[in-house]
Amino acid sequence: MTVELLQGAVRAYAWGSRTTIPELLGRPVPSPHPEAELWFGAHPGDPARVLRSDGTETTLLEVVDADPDGQLGARCSGRWGGRLPFLLKILAAEEPLSMQAHPSAEQAAEGYAREEAAGIPRDAANRNYPDPTAKPELVCALTEFHALAGFRDPHRTVRLLRAIETPGLARYAELLAGQPGPDGLRALFTTWITLPQSALDELLPEVLEACVRHVQDRGEFAAECRTVLELGEVHPRDAGVLAALLLNRLTLRAGEAIYLPAGNLHLYLHGTAVEILANSDNILRCGLTPKHVDVPELLRVVDFRCGDMPVLTGEPDGGAAVYRTETPEFELSRIDWDSDDRRELELDGSGPEILLCTAGELLLYDDEGTKVELRRGESVWRPASDPAVRVRAVGEHTAQLFRATVGTCLQEL
Known part of the structure; x- marks a missing residue:
C-alpha cells in the first residue's frame, strides 16, 4: 500500500471564516486572516503537499508529473493529458462569494483558443479562459449551507416580483409574465445586468425597501428577500443584486449536495461544505465582485433552463452514499x-x-x-x-x- 498523507493548501479570501478551517486542522482559533478554502489536489496554483513516511515532502503535482500513468492510470492519464482531472476542497464561506457560471468543455476550448490568439496573458485580470477545460462542480454540505443556484420557475419568480412590486419593478414583472420561460428569463436577466448605472441607482433602493417590507410582513418570499438585502448591503450598486431575485434559494442540510453543470448561474452564501470540481480556473462572473465581469461572454455561457434545483442525498452503494x-x-x-x-x-x-x-x-x-x-x-x-x-x-x-x-x-x- 502506497497511501501517502496529504497536507491541504489553505486559501485566504476575504469571504472566508477565521474559525472553520483552523478548527478542522487543530490550529489556534481564530486565525489571523479569513481562510476560505482548503485544497486537496494537484492544481498548479496551489498543490497539496505529500508527506512521505521518511520525513520528506513534495507536492502532489510533482508526484503526478513524475509518473502520470502509474499515479492516474493509463486511461485517466490519456484522457486528461497526464493531469489529475479533479480538485477536492473544504469550502468555508462566512460571507457570499461572487455570482458566477462556468463554461462547457466546448466553450472553454473555443474561448481559450480565442484568447490565446488575441495574446491575452493567462494571468491577466480580464482573461476569461486561463485553460481549455470545463469546470463542473458539486458541493456537499457539512453544516447548514446556503446558496443560490439555477433559475427558479418563472411563474414563481413573477409571484415574487409582484409580492415586492414597486413602480420601477412592475414592468419587469410583466415582461417575465408575458414570456415565462427560458427566453423570458434571458431577456429580463440581460436587461438587468446591462442597465446603465443611473438606472440601477434608481431601481435598487426601491427594490431593497420593498424587500424590507416583505420581510417585516413575513411574506412568502421572506428568505429570498433577506438574501437580496444581505447582498444589497455589501454591493448597493450592483446589478447582481437584481439577478439574485431570479435564482433558486437553497438551504442544504449536512449530507445534501447540489451539482452545478456548465452554464448554471450560482452563488454560495454561507456555510461549510466539501466541494469537488474539475481542475480548471474558468469562471464567468455576473457581479457582486470587484473582479472582471464580461457580460457578452457571460450571456454566451449561462444556461437559462429553469425549475427547481435538484438536491442530491447520495445513492446507497456498498456502505457509501455516492453523488452520481x-x-x-x-x-x-x-x-x-x-x-x-x-x-x-x-x-x-x-x-x-x-x-x-x-x-x-x-x-x-x-x-x-x-x-x-x-x-x-x-x-x-x-x-x-x-x-x-x-x-x-x-x-x-x-x-x-x-x-x-x-x-x-x-x-x-
Missing part, C-alpha cells in the same frame, strides 16, 4: 459511521483517489499489515496502481470519510 453526476472528471462519495458502528469497508483500486476524514478517526489497512491512521482534517492520496484497502472507524465517536475519484462513466469505459 454526468461528469467524467470526478465522483464524490460519503461514508458515515455511528459511534457504535464498526463496519469494515473495502475500497478498490479502480482509479486515483483522495480520501478526506471530516469527523472522528479512521484506520486504513491492507493484507500486508500496512496501517495508516486518519484523523479529522487529514487526507491521503491513493494512486491508481494501489491495491484495494479496507477502512473502519476507531474510537468511540462518529466518523465520516469523503472519497474523491474520477467519474464512474470513465472508470467503466
Whole structure:
C-alpha cells in the first residue's frame, strides 16, 4: 500500500471564516486572516503537499508529473493529458462569494483558443479562459449551507416580483409574465445586468425597501428577500443584486449536495461544505465582485433552463452514499459511521483517489499489515496502481470519510 498523507493548501479570501478551517486542522482559533478554502489536489496554483513516511515532502503535482500513468492510470492519464482531472476542497464561506457560471468543455476550448490568439496573458485580470477545460462542480454540505443556484420557475419568480412590486419593478414583472420561460428569463436577466448605472441607482433602493417590507410582513418570499438585502448591503450598486431575485434559494442540510453543470448561474452564501470540481480556473462572473465581469461572454455561457434545483442525498452503494453526476472528471462519495458502528469497508483500486476524514478517526489497512491512521482534517492520496484497502472507524465517536475519484462513466469505459 502506497497511501501517502496529504497536507491541504489553505486559501485566504476575504469571504472566508477565521474559525472553520483552523478548527478542522487543530490550529489556534481564530486565525489571523479569513481562510476560505482548503485544497486537496494537484492544481498548479496551489498543490497539496505529500508527506512521505521518511520525513520528506513534495507536492502532489510533482508526484503526478513524475509518473502520470502509474499515479492516474493509463486511461485517466490519456484522457486528461497526464493531469489529475479533479480538485477536492473544504469550502468555508462566512460571507457570499461572487455570482458566477462556468463554461462547457466546448466553450472553454473555443474561448481559450480565442484568447490565446488575441495574446491575452493567462494571468491577466480580464482573461476569461486561463485553460481549455470545463469546470463542473458539486458541493456537499457539512453544516447548514446556503446558496443560490439555477433559475427558479418563472411563474414563481413573477409571484415574487409582484409580492415586492414597486413602480420601477412592475414592468419587469410583466415582461417575465408575458414570456415565462427560458427566453423570458434571458431577456429580463440581460436587461438587468446591462442597465446603465443611473438606472440601477434608481431601481435598487426601491427594490431593497420593498424587500424590507416583505420581510417585516413575513411574506412568502421572506428568505429570498433577506438574501437580496444581505447582498444589497455589501454591493448597493450592483446589478447582481437584481439577478439574485431570479435564482433558486437553497438551504442544504449536512449530507445534501447540489451539482452545478456548465452554464448554471450560482452563488454560495454561507456555510461549510466539501466541494469537488474539475481542475480548471474558468469562471464567468455576473457581479457582486470587484473582479472582471464580461457580460457578452457571460450571456454566451449561462444556461437559462429553469425549475427547481435538484438536491442530491447520495445513492446507497456498498456502505457509501455516492453523488452520481454526468461528469467524467470526478465522483464524490460519503461514508458515515455511528459511534457504535464498526463496519469494515473495502475500497478498490479502480482509479486515483483522495480520501478526506471530516469527523472522528479512521484506520486504513491492507493484507500486508500496512496501517495508516486518519484523523479529522487529514487526507491521503491513493494512486491508481494501489491495491484495494479496507477502512473502519476507531474510537468511540462518529466518523465520516469523503472519497474523491474520477467519474464512474470513465472508470467503466
